[in-house]
Amino acid sequence: MTMPRRLPEMVLGRKFPKITIDQEKCTVPFLCKKCLQICPEAVFHVTRVMKYEKRLEEMDPRIDGYFVLHATRRDRCTVCNRCIDVCPVDAIKIEV
Amino acid sequence: MCYLCDQYGDQQYGNGLWYMNPYNYARNMYKLRLPGEVYKGPEAGIETGEFERTGPTQDDLFAAIEKGDATEVDNIIKALDARSRQSGTPGQVLPLKDALAVLDLMTCIGLIACLCRKGVRAIDERNEHEYTCMGMGVGMLKWERWPERYKGGVKFVNPEEAQEWTREMDRRGFCHILMLFGAPFIGGFCQCDYPDCMALRNAVDLGIGTLKSHYVAQVDYDICNGCGICASRCQWGALKFEATTRKASIDQFKCYGCGLCETGCPRGAITLIERVNLPALAEVW
Amino acid sequence: MTILRQSAPVIFGRKFPKITIDQEKCTVPFLCKKCLQACPIAVFFVERVMAKEKRLEEVDPRIPGNYVVVAERRDRCTMCNRCIDVCPVDAIKIEV
Amino acid sequence: MCYLCDEYGNPEFGGGIWYLNPYNYSRNMYKLRLPGEGHKGVEASPETGESTGPTTADLLNLIEKDDREGFDRLVKQMDEGMRQGGGGQVLPLKDAEKVMDLCSPIGLIACLCRKNWRAVDERSENEYTCMGMGVGMLKWERWPERYKGGCKFVNHEEAKEWLRELDRKGFCHCLMMFGAPYIGGFCQCDFPDCNLIRWAVDFGFGVLKSHYVAQVDYDACNGCGICASRCQWGALKFEVTTKKASIDAFKCYGCGVCETGCPRKAIELIDRKSLPALAEVW
Numbered sequence: 001m002t003m004p005r006r007l008p009e010m011v012l013g014r015k016f017p018k019i020t021i022d023q024e025k026c027t028v029p030f031l032c033k034k035c036l037q038i039c040p041e042a043v044f045h046v047t048r049v050m051k052y053e054k055r056l057e058e059m060d061p062r063i064d065g066y067f068v069l070h071a072t073r074r075d076r077c078t079v080c081n082r083c084i085d086v087c088p089v090d091a092i093k094i095e096v
Numbered sequence: 097m098c099y100l101c102d103q104y105g106d107q108q109y110g111n112g113l114w115y116m117n118p119y120n121y122a123r124n125m126y127k128l129r130l131p132g133e134v135y136k137g138p139e140a141g142i143e144t145g146e147f148e149r150t151g152p153t154q155d156d157l158f159a160a161i162e163k164g165d166a167t168e169v170d171n172i173i174k175a176l177d178a179r180s181r182q183s184g185t186p187g188q189v190l191p192l193k194d195a196l197a198v199l200d201l202m203t204c205i206g207l208i209a210c211l212c213r214k215g216v217r218a219i220d221e222r223n224e225h226e227y228t229c230m231g232m233g234v235g236m237l238k239w240e241r242w243p244e245r246y247k248g249g250v251k252f253v254n255p256e257e258a259q260e261w262t263r264e265m266d267r268r269g270f271c272h273i274l275m276l277f278g279a280p281f282i283g284g285f286c287q288c289d290y291p292d293c294m295a296l297r298n299a300v301d302l303g304i305g306t307l308k309s310h311y312v313a314q315v316d317y318d319i320c321n322g323c324g325i326c327a328s329r330c331q332w333g334a335l336k337f338e339a340t341t342r343k344a345s346i347d348q349f350k351c352y353g354c355g356l357c358e359t360g361c362p363r364g365a366i367t368l369i370e371r372v373n374l375p376a377l378a379e380v381w
Numbered sequence: 382m383t384i385l386r387q388s389a390p391v392i393f394g395r396k397f398p399k400i401t402i403d404q405e406k407c408t409v410p411f412l413c414k415k416c417l418q419a420c421p422i423a424v425f426f427v428e429r430v431m432a433k434e435k436r437l438e439e440v441d442p443r444i445p446g447n448y449v450v451v452a453e454r455r456d457r458c459t460m461c462n463r464c465i466d467v468c469p470v471d472a473i474k475i476e477v
Numbered sequence: 478m479c480y481l482c483d484e485y486g487n488p489e490f491g492g493g494i495w496y497l498n499p500y501n502y503s504r505n506m507y508k509l510r511l512p513g514e515g516h517k518g519v520e521a522s523p524e525t526g527e528s529t530g531p532t533t534a535d536l537l538n539l540i541e542k543d544d545r546e547g548f549d550r551l552v553k554q555m556d557e558g559m560r561q562g563g564g565g566q567v568l569p570l571k572d573a574e575k576v577m578d579l580c581s582p583i584g585l586i587a588c589l590c591r592k593n594w595r596a597v598d599e600r601s602e603n604e605y606t607c608m609g610m611g612v613g614m615l616k617w618e619r620w621p622e623r624y625k626g627g628c629k630f631v632n633h634e635e636a637k638e639w640l641r642e643l644d645r646k647g648f649c650h651c652l653m654m655f656g657a658p659y660i661g662g663f664c665q666c667d668f669p670d671c672n673l674i675r676w677a678v679d680f681g682f683g684v685l686k687s688h689y690v691a692q693v694d695y696d697a698c699n700g701c702g703i704c705a706s707r708c709q710w711g712a713l714k715f716e717v718t719t720k721k722a723s724i725d726a727f728k729c730y731g732c733g734v735c736e737t738g739c740p741r742k743a744i745e746l747i748d749r750k751s752l753p754a755l756a757e758v759w
Contacts, residue, residue, distance in 0.1 A: 015162055017754055033218030040693060040723060042291040045215045048244060058243035061220075075158055076301075078726040078752040080692065096753040213718055228718075269717040289717040314461065315421060328702025333711030333728070339647040339667040340591055340606075345421060348459045350711070374459040375477050376398055396541055414596030423594045423669040429622060439621035454675070456537045 017079050018095045019043070019071035026091035029069040030061035035083035035092060036069075041076040044069055044083070097372070098307050098381050099181065100188060104280040113310060115194070120280040121201050121233070151175050157302075177304040187276040188307040191355030191368055195272040195285070196259045202282070205258045206236040206250040216292045222248040228265065230258065230285040235277070262287075269329045271296060271354040273306060290331045299352070300332055307381050309353035311368035315344050319365035326357035326366060349380055398460050399476045400424070400452035407472035408445030416450065416464035416473060425464070426453035478750075479685055479759050481566065485658040491575070494688060496568070501658045502580050502611065530558050536680060556682035565653040565664070565673055566685040569733030569746050570640065573650045573663070577636045580660065584614040585629040585639065594670045600626040606643065608636065608663040613655070640665075647707045649674070649732035651684050668709040677730070678710060686759050687731035689746035693722045697743035704735035704744060727758055 029036070029046045036044050046069050048059040059066040069091075071077070083092050097105060100114045110116025152172045160168040190198065199205065209221035210229035221227050231239070231250065239246045253261065262272065262285075270287035273295055277283030288296040299306040313335070322342035327335050334350035335357055337343075344357070344366070358366045371377050410417070410427050417425050427450050429440045440447045452458070464473050478486060481495040491497020531551055539547040559565075568576065577583065587599035588607035599605050609617070609628065617628045631639065640650065640663075648665035651673060655661035666674050666684075676683030691713070700720035705713055712728035713735055715721075722735070722744065736744045749755050 014757070016158055030214075030218055030220070036216065036218040037719065038695065041726065042216050042297075042723075046218050047215055056241060056243070058247060072154065073297075075161065076727075078690075078754045080726075080752055217718055219718065269715065290714045291723060292716065292718045312459070317419065317421075324703070324706025327706030327708075328704075328715040330705075331714055331717075333714060333725075336668050336709055336711065337647060337706040338670065339709075340595055340597060340670045341418065344706075345423075345669060347422060347457075347711075348461075349457070369461075374461055376459045379395070397537060411596055411598070417594065417596040426593050427596050428593055437619060437621070439625060453533060454669075456540065457669075457679075 015096070016075045017077045019074050019077060020093045021069050021071065022091040022093070023065075023068065025089040026069055026087075027064035028061060028067065030067040032088065034086045034088065038082050038086045040080065040082070041073065041078060043071055043073045043077045045072040046070070098188065098310070100279060100307065101310075110197070113194070114280060115188070115190070115198050115274060115282065116201070118201055120282065121203070151179050173302060173304055176298075176302070180305045181279075187274040187279075187282070189309040189352045189354045190272045190274050191309055191311055191353060192262065192266045192272065192359055193355070194309070195262050195266075195274075198274065198282075198285070199255050199258045199262065202232050202255070202258075204232065204234055204236050204252070205255065205285075206231045206239065206252045207258075207261065208239075208246055208250050209248050210286070211245070212286070212288070212293045212295075216294070220247075224251045227251065228270065228287045230261075230287075232282055232285055235283055266356065266359050269356060269360070271331055271352070271356060288331070296331060306352075308351075308371070309355075310371050311353035311355065312348050312371050312374060312377060313346050313351050313353060313355070313357050313366050314348075314369050315346055316365045316367065317341070317343050319363050320344055320361075321363060321365075323362065325362065326360050329356040329360040331356070348374065348377060395456075396477070397456045398458045400455050400458060401474045402450050402452065403472040403474070404446075404449065406470040407450060407468075409443060409448070410450040411442035411448040413469065415467045415469065419463045419467040421461065421463070422454070422457045422459070424452055424454045424458045426451045479566065479688070480560065481564075481658065481685070482688075494572075495658060496566070496572070496576055496652055496660065497579070499579050501660060530562075531555055533676075552680055552682050555676075559682065561657055563653065563655060564657065564683075564685065565651045567687040567730045567732045568650045568652050569687055569689055569731060570644045570650065570737055571733070571746075572687075573640050573652075574637045576652065576660075576663070577633045577640070580610045581633075582610075582612070582614050582630055583633070583636045584609045584617065585631055585636075586617070586624055587626045588664070589623070590664070590666070590671050594672075598625075602627075602629045605629065606648065606665050608639075608665075610660055610663055613659075613661055644734065644737050647709075647734055647738070649709055649730070649734055666709070674709060684730075686729075686749070687733075688749050689731035689733065690726050690729050690749050690752060690755060691724050691731060691733070691735055691744050692726075692747055693724055694743045694745060695719070695721050697741050698722055698739075699741060699743075701740065704739050707734045707738045709734070726752065726755060 036046060046067055048067050061067050079094055079096055097112055101112050104114040104117060104120055105112040106117040109118060114120060152175050157172045160172055207224060207227040208229050208231045209227055213219040236250065239250045265287040270289055273286045273288050274282055275284035275286055286293060290300060291297050295306045298304055320343045324337050326344050327337050332350055332352050334347045336345055338345040353368060355368050358368050417427060427448055429448050442448050460475055478493060482493055485495040485498060485501055486493040487498040490499060495501060531554060536551055539551060585605040586607050586609045587605055591597040591606060617624045643665045648667055651664045651666050652660055653662040653664055664671060668674050668678060673684040698721045702715050704722050705715045710728055710730050712725045714723050716723040731746060733746050736746050
């Protein structure tokens with residue numbers, strides 16, 4: 001059975017918006033969580049810093065740099081700029 | 097039947113449904129390591145940093161789409177789908193009645209905080225009342241080894257409590273997806289919704305990963321009075337309200353058979369029928 | 382750039398069910414309308430018989446043969462057989 | 478803007494939106510016949526048996542034969558055919574009411590799609606769910622089969638009230654062209670009865686998305702879920718975790734039925750132009 005047909009967000013040749021997150025400014029994303037909860041398309045994703053030797057320790061979200069924000073589903077981003085408006089430290093930049 | 101049933105199902109138990117086969121819950125499942133693979137199965141949890149991924153990632157897929165290379169997009173989707181089948185990570189959608197049956201077979205059920213909601217919506221589930229995820233199997237007994245993953249601790253429950261809790265989740269509108277950590281070892285039972293659950297999201301957006309359930313929803317037009325409650329519960333975009341006939345209409349090719357519309361309908365107008373009974377859906381998983 | 386506004390995956394190579402409607406038995410479909418209103422995904426389509434020179438005349442649905450039922454969207458048919466159960470004259474046959 | 482605005486829009490009227498340009502409604506539009514084409518435009522309505530273009534059956538054969546290039550070519554051809562012939566665009570209620578001021582005469586008629594798909598026979602005036610527009614309607618007696626129940630001519634206010642009533646019932650408003658840009662009909666559609674919605678949702682060509690996209694105001698939304706039952710496009714899902722409606726902007730056709738259905742006015746239609754990523758998603 002051949003693969004399902006492509007879906008709209010997989011329109012070939014479509015350029016996805018480039019989302020850059022300034023890690024110096026955005027230090028405690030898990031506590032702040034403003035952009036994560038405002039994005040209508042749930043583009044962002046917060047994970048703990050993936051260090052192998054630290055894998056058995058609990059990570060305290062209050063400590064800078066233990067959690068890091070990614071824009072994993074940037075193909076869903078509609079550049080509505082809600083995250084930029086809501087971010088208290090202006091860490092997010094989006095270029096179409 | 098679905099590929100999991102073909103491999104792990106047994107006709108004696110639950111006429112071939114793989115999750116009804118008690119041998120898939122046996123203790124020895126836990127040691128089942130595919131030869132040559134390190135940290136597969138429950139140890140290689142997403143939080144461990146050791147979850148090495150072979151093959152293409154989502155960024156490769158985005159790059160291929162942006163480049164506009166059709167064959168590469170197809171190949172990457174095939175590879176992503178093959179890998180999720182081989183490691184069996186996102187398993188299969190289960191309706192409520194099957195979910196309750198599975199909880200009878202399973203031992204060592206622990207309510208835990210959900211990983212996806214923590215990552216996608218930064219929701220911090222710290223105490224027992226907020227947990228929306230469920231860890232299953234003997235692997236849960238080692239939960240102290242992963243303090244980050246089980247930050248709020250684990251609430252071990254007996255099957256009755258687990259079933260009551262699953263009914264509560266169903267009332268709220270979460271789909272029940274059985275998660276495998278190295279098929280057929282069942283490691284988790286997720287309560288999912290769109291777009292928070294990554295397994296559900298990849299299934300709806302990219303068409304890979306989570307398998308449809310063994311059932312498909314069907315509306316009984318005589319009973320349905322067009323109240324529309326079911327429409328808000330469908331996470332798959334398969335159920336629409338047909339204004340002309342004032343009835344709910346289900347696109348059975350998109351329906352994942354999660355049964356939320358069936359349990360949500362106050363008049364019982366929607367019933368889940370076996371996917372096998374609809375020949376056209378035989379290969380639609 | 383190819384703009385594919387496709388939103389449902391089409392599975393290529395899939396054989397659709399063959400639906401045959403016996404025109405001798407099904408003579409006044411527009412009055413009967415049972416299969417048309419029972420099908421959960423509206424596979425059937427009733428249209429008047431298209432005689433070009435008679436296009437400016439009104440067609441009476443009571444007269445047998447003026448309207449005919451066609452299985453227009455048989456790609457959506459899931460063979461749930463509701464139409465077969467509901468048809469008073471057993472005019473519908475569906476094979477895989 | 479969408480290709481209709483590029484070709485038929487005029488910046489002076491309604492910010493370049495083609496259906497707000499009065500010239501597209503004027504009488505001479507009706508005589509606009511593409512050279513050499515017979516019954517195109519109003520005469521070639523589906524009831525006349527004149528439309529000779531490719532049909533859904535051809536598409537299905539190509540899918541069964543697993544011929545993807547053929548499928549792509551035919552979809553492009555049918556999409557192209559719709560650009561000149563019987564295409565259309567989804568309109569939210571607020572724009573639909575503006576169109577009512579521009580167009581005359583307006584006649585309420587029985588709906589063809591419901592007649593064909595669900596054998597719904599609309600005979601009396603309060604059952605009509607379709608609207609014929611423009612000078613072509615004055616010749617309705619010529620087509621007794623198409624206007625079986627007759628035709629109820631209404632003025633602009635009645636037409637607007639009628640549109641609001643159907644919007645309450647959950648129908649989407651799609652402006653239909655008979656030979657672009659002649660606007661011949663205003664359909665009140667839903668899935669799966671309307672063929673154009675069906676083609677758009679299933680195969681990706683057909684009716685155009687509107688100039689607006691729906692967005693949820695997370696503070697106002699209390700998670701009642703009424704909007705979810707009204708969305709015909711599968712674009713609006715209820716996110717249980719945050720107890721809010723979540724709209725997939727790429728699938729949203731901007732019909733505004735969720736906006737008018739929301740008791741708390743939590744959903745709002747914003748301009749498609751304001752979301753750069755949706756610039757080419759029509």
